[in-house]
Each structure stands twice: as structure tokens, then as C-alpha cells.
Amino acid sequence: MSYFGEIVSGIKTLLTGMKVTGKYFFNARKEIITQQYPDNRDSLVMFERFRGEVVMPHDENNEHRCTGCQACEIACPNGSIEIVWDRKVDEETGKKKKYIVQHIYHLSMCTMCNLCIEACPTDAIKMAQNFENSVYDRSTLTKVLNKPGSKLMDGVEE
Numbered sequence: 001m002s003y004f005g006e007i008v009s010g011i012k013t014l015l016t017g018m019k020v021t022g023k024y025f026f027n028a029r030k031e032i033i034t035q036q037y038p039d040n041r042d043s044l045v046m047f048e049r050f051r052g053e054v055v056m057p058h059d060e061n062n063e064h065r066c067t068g069c070q071a072c073e074i075a076c077p078n079g080s081i082e083i084v085w086d087r088k089v090d091e092e093t094g095k096k097k098k099y100i101v102q103h104i105y106h107l108s109m110c111t112m113c114n115l116c117i118e119a120c121p122t123d124a125i126k127m128a129q130n131f132e133n134s135v136y137d138r139s140t141l142t143k144v145l146n147k148p149g150s151k152l153m154d155g156v157e158e
């Protein structure tokens, strides 16, 4: 190939490669563009399927849906959940009833497999989308999910 032929061939090859890049540059959908984290922290919206950590929602009356049944603890493959429970006398029936004392969650061990959430019969826990969990003290990654003074919502066990 002549000298000029090689130049023409080189430019052609370059343009072929640039065609792919150019196609993405002009037609890329918004969601496949790399996000500028942490600059976009205020506007960042995680994907719905993203799993950040297990949490226990409470309502405005500080009530949750956890009965202390331990299904999540049993379902967890690596012991990330510990349920501390006790029994007390139900004033209505006079019978002893199980209740949760502490729902302990070890975030540092959790693999976000979702098995505990699927196992919960009362939808008491769910996955949150928080992902900024870097800490200097690992013990702070052990959390008690039921808030102090909280109690079981009426009607959950019916």
C-alpha cells in the first residue's frame, strides 16, 4: 500500500471506531451515563431494586409490624439478625404472648440477599436505599431496628 493509501486507511479505521463512540455520545439514554457522585448527592435517586440496608419502618405513633416471630433470623444465611424476645400476659385474652425486645441487625455482615424480607410474614422490615455506610467504628454497624419505646401495631397478628 502506498504512503497516502495507508493514511486514508488509517483515517477510515479511526472513523469506524469513532462511529460507535459518537453514536453513544449523541444517543445515550440518561440512565447509562456515569453519575457524578458525590457532586449529585442532593439529586441522586437510586434504582428501585437497589438494596442498601435492612430497616424497620415505624409509623407516626412509633408503632411497627414486628411480632418477634424470628422468621427473619432463621432465614438469614449468615447470622446478620438476632431477635431478642420475651413473653408478657395479653390483657385481653389473659394468655402469655411473645413480643420483641430487640431486633438486632449486623449491617457489616449483611449480603443484601433479601431472604429476611421475603421470610417476614407481616412485612415488618424492608430494604432501604442508603449506601453511605462507611464508619471508623465497626460496632456502629450493629443496629437495633425497633426504636426505643416502640410497640406492635394493632391488628398485625389478626
Ligand code: SF4
Pocket (backbone or CB within 6 Å): 054, 075, 076, 077, 078, 079, 080, 081, 109, 110, 111, 112, 113, 114, 115, 116, 117
Ligand atoms: S438481607 Fe440477607 S444477609 Fe442481610 S440480614 Fe437479610 S437475610 Fe441476612
Ligand code: SF4
Pocket (backbone or CB within 6 Å): 065, 066, 067, 068, 069, 070, 071, 072, 073, 083, 103, 119, 120, 121, 122, 123, 124, 125
Ligand atoms: S421482622 Fe418479621 S420475620 Fe423478623 S421477627 Fe419481626 S415479624 Fe418476624
